[in-house]
Structure formats: structure tokens, C-alpha cells
Amino acid sequence: ETLFERLGGMDTITRISDRTIDIAAADPLIGPHWEESNLVRVKAKLAEQICELAGGPCKYTGNDMVQVHKPFKFTNADFNRLVENLQQAMDESDIDHATQNRLLALLAPMQREIVTR
Numbered sequence: 001e002t003l004f005e006r007l008g009g010m011d012t013i014t015r016i017s018d019r020t021i022d023i024a025a026a027d028p029l030i031g032p033h034w035e036e037s038n039l040v041r042v043k044a045k046l047a048e049q050i051c052e053l054a055g056g057p058c059k060y061t062g063n064d065m066v067q068v069h070k071p072f073k074f075t076n077a078d079f080n081r082l083v084e085n086l087q088q089a090m091d092e093s094d095i096d097h098a099t100q101n102r103l104l105a106l107l108a109p110m111q112r113e114i115v116t117r
């Protein structure tokens with residue numbers, strides 16, 4: 001079983017991505033970073049990226065991760081906070097923790113592309 005299937009396919013991945021961005025954008029610690037952003041686009045690109053990473057039938061068509069995040073000079077604390085927001089979104093969708101950890105392990109290498117401060 002692929003992680004894509006284990007997560008519940010595209011419907012669940014879309015729901016998790018939407019919720020993660022909604023939770024993050026409302027988070028007093030990191031929410032202000034999204035003030036100028038098109039959240040509809042960010043949600044859609046995040047879902048596409050998770051789908052591809054998880055072995056689903058998607059190809060990420062968004063912008064390069066380094067280029068997107070570089071101007072913000074994000075910290076490890078910012079990164080960890082977004083991971084917590086993602087975990088909350090996955091909990092709400094009843095994703096078991098072993099499956100959550102499989103996705104988090106695939107996202108972990110991106111920390112050094114996103115954190116530049």
C-alpha cells in the first residue's frame with residue numbers, strides 16, 4: 001500500500017492541505033506570513049506536492065521551494081510550528097500516527113530548503 005492510499009487518497013490529502021493552511025494562517029505565531037498570499041493557490045499546490053511525495057498520481061506544478069520561501073527567512077521554530085499545524089490537521093482527519101510519521105519523514109528533508117535563518 002502506498003502512502004497515498006494509506007492517507008486516504010486525494011480527497012483526504014486535499015482536506016488535510018486545506019486545513020493545514022487554514023490553521024497556519026490563523027496561528028498567531030506564523031499566520032501573519034500568509035497575509036499577502038493567495039491561500040487558494042497555496043492549498044492547491046501543497047495538496048499536489050503531498051500527493052506526489054506520497055506516491056500518488058500527481059506532479060507538483062508549483063514554484064521552487066527555495067525561491068518561494070527564501071524572502072521570508074524562516075526559522076526552525078517556524079518550520080516546527082507548521083509541522084504542528086499539519087499534525088493537528090491530520091489528527092482531525094483521523095490519520096493514524098504511523099502514517100503521519102511516514103509523511104513527516106518525507107517532508108523533513110525540505111527543512112533545509114525552507115529554513116534560511
Ligand code: HEM
Pocket residue numbers: 030033034036037038041042045046049061062063064068069074078079080082107108110111114
Ligand atoms: C515541509 C514544509 C513546507 C512545505 C511542503 C511547503 C509548501 C509550500 C507550497 C507548495 C507553497 C506554494 C508554492 C507556490 O505558490 O507555487 C508554499 C508557499 C508558502 N509557504 Fe510553505 N511549505 C513548507 C513550509 C513552510 C513554513 C515553515 C512556512 C512558514 C511558517 C511556510 C510559509 C509559506 C508561505 C507564507 C507561502 C506563500 C508564499 C507566497 O504567497 O508566494 N511554508 N509552501
